[in-house]
Amino acid sequence: MSNSKTLNIIIFGIGNVGSTLIHQINLAKPKLQAQQNLIINIPVVTNSKLAFFNEFGISNTWECDFDTFSVPYKIEEIIAFVNKYDLKNLVAIDATASKDFVENYIPLIQNGFHIISANKVANTLSYEFYNQLRLTLKKCNKSFLYETNVGAGLPIIETVKRLYDSGEQIQKIRGVFSGSLSYIFNEFSSNDVPFSKVLNQATTIGLTEPDAREDLSGNDVARKLLILARELNLKAEINDVSIESLVPKQLNGKTTLHQFKTRSKEFDAPFLEIKNKQKKGDVLRYVGELNVEKNTLEVKLVSEDKNSSIGQLKGANSVFEIYSDSYQESPLVIQGAGAGKDVTARGLFSDIIKLSNSLN
Numbered sequence: 001m002s003n004s005k006t007l008n009i010i011i012f013g014i015g016n017v018g019s020t021l022i023h024q025i026n027l028a029k030p031k032l033q034a035q036q037n038l039i040i041n042i043p044v045v046t047n048s049k050l051a052f053f054n055e056f057g058i059s060n061t062w063e064c065d066f067d068t069f070s071v072p073y074k075i076e077e078i079i080a081f082v083n084k085y086d087l088k089n090l091v092a093i094d095a096t097a098s099k100d101f102v103e104n105y106i107p108l109i110q111n112g113f114h115i116i117s118a119n120k121v122a123n124t125l126s127y128e129f130y131n132q133l134r135l136t137l138k139k140c141n142k143s144f145l146y147e148t149n150v151g152a153g154l155p156i157i158e159t160v161k162r163l164y165d166s167g168e169q170i171q172k173i174r175g176v177f178s179g180s181l182s183y184i185f186n187e188f189s190s191n192d193v194p195f196s197k198v199l200n201q202a203t204t205i206g207l208t209e210p211d212a213r214e215d216l217s218g219n220d221v222a223r224k225l226l227i228l229a230r231e232l233n234l235k236a237e238i239n240d241v242s243i244e245s246l247v248p249k250q251l252n253g254k255t256t257l258h259q260f261k262t263r264s265k266e267f268d269a270p271f272l273e274i275k276n277k278q279k280k281g282d283v284l285r286y287v288g289e290l291n292v293e294k295n296t297l298e299v300k301l302v303s304e305d306k307n308s309s310i311g312q313l314k315g316a317n318s319v320f321e322i323y324s325d326s327y328q329e330s331p332l333v334i335q336g337a338g339a340g341k342d343v344t345a346r347g348l349f350s351d352i353i354k355l356s357n358s359l360n
């Protein structure tokens with residue numbers, strides 16, 4: 001088709017989020033081509049060890065093809081492959097939760113890739129790396145989009161950044177930043193169920209991180225706070241976040257993921273005690289707060305009246321209250337599903353379209 005634009009998207013990570021994104025892209029293809037003259041080609045998909053290559057793009061049978069034809073790979077082989085077939089408008093999607101994979105960002109950018117990431121790691125390593133990444137992007141004229149890092153598909157980063165860039169003084173961002181913990185405390189507060197059971201449910205439906213200890217330890221919320229702080233040009237580090245971990249002391253630090261999973265019942269007694277000690281009508285909420293004026297970042301468990309804005313949350317909803325000069329008495333509130341493979345994949349897809357619109 002004349003004047004059409006083709007994006008070549010390599011998807012790293014084909015778990016909950018990555019595979020849902022492929023499904024959404026496959027469904028949207030005819031409409032994108034007809035309405036936007038946009039062709040999305042996915043020539044490579046990978047998990048942590050194997051990659052499936054097809055220069056013409058994967059088809060609806062990609063899962064079967066991956067099982068049959070995937071091979072062990074190195075990042076250099078993917079770069080060589082896209083060069084061999086002269087593929088243009090290259091986009092690397094990071095749908096992993098991997099720190100190791102982030103080491104590939106700079107080489108990928110230097111070899112012509114834009115990056116779109118659901119993985120929060122790159123934005124929460126040292127401030128030095130944060131800057132180095134941005135300098136490389138500028139030098140190579142490439143984009144890095146990561147709206148799904150905070151609030152999954154909700155437009156949090158874009159809203160905060162637009163306010164900040166337009167000169168708005170933001171004083172505070174407060175809310176329930178974790179979709180999985182919102183779900184867990186909603187289910188736990190309103191039903192007579194053991195904590196470990198709702199934790200397992202949250203993992204099974206893909207709300208938690210691949211390693212749920214990241215959510216329960218407060219690391220995931222701390223990362224989101226740090227990402228927002230850095231959008232506001234605060235030179236904070238992850239260690240600056242004060243975190244109240246939800247992981248019982250005996251499970252903190254030294255357990256493997258497998259041991260942790262088999263010992264999840266050890267959450268039940270302490271959380272039942274916390275629940276029973278609450279005032280009638282209160283619910284548990286895991287809250288994050290970035291106070292720009294005081295330069296503090298805090299993650300903690302609180303009891304909230306179930307009729308308060310934060311107490312009323314349902315399901316896996318997150319809520320972000322942004323207090324600024326123009327929104328002092330009545331904060332700007334963004335609320336909705338804050339986790340889940342469908343909303344997160346849709347958020348990545350929306351970053352793909354945003355990137356596409358910025359390319360000639």
Ligand SMILES: NC(=O)C1=CN([C@@H]2O[C@H](COP(=O)(O)OP(=O)(O)OC[C@H]3O[C@@H](n4cnc5c(N)ncnc54)[C@H](OP(=O)(O)O)[C@@H]3O)[C@@H](O)[C@H]2O)C=CC1
Pocket residue numbers: 012013014015016017018046047048049094095096097098100101118119120148149151152179206207208209210338339340341344
């Ligand atoms: N679930 C949600 O609601 C949200 C998730 N996110 C983020 O999305 C990301 C993906 O989450 P989710 O899909 O649930 O995770 P999954 O565990 O379901 O999938 C992770 C995928 O990444 C692959 N992977 C791991 N390490 C590497 C590596 N070094 N190189 C290439 N691939 C690798 C895994 O492969 P293998 O099977 O071989 O290990 C797997 O295919 C996470 O960073 C998460 O924080 C962000 C917002 C919301």
Ligand SMILES: N[C@@H](CC=O)C(=O)O
Pocket residue numbers: 148149150151152177178179180181207208209215220338339340
């Ligand atoms: N595990 C995270 C997923 C989104 O970032 C959460 O529970 O919010």
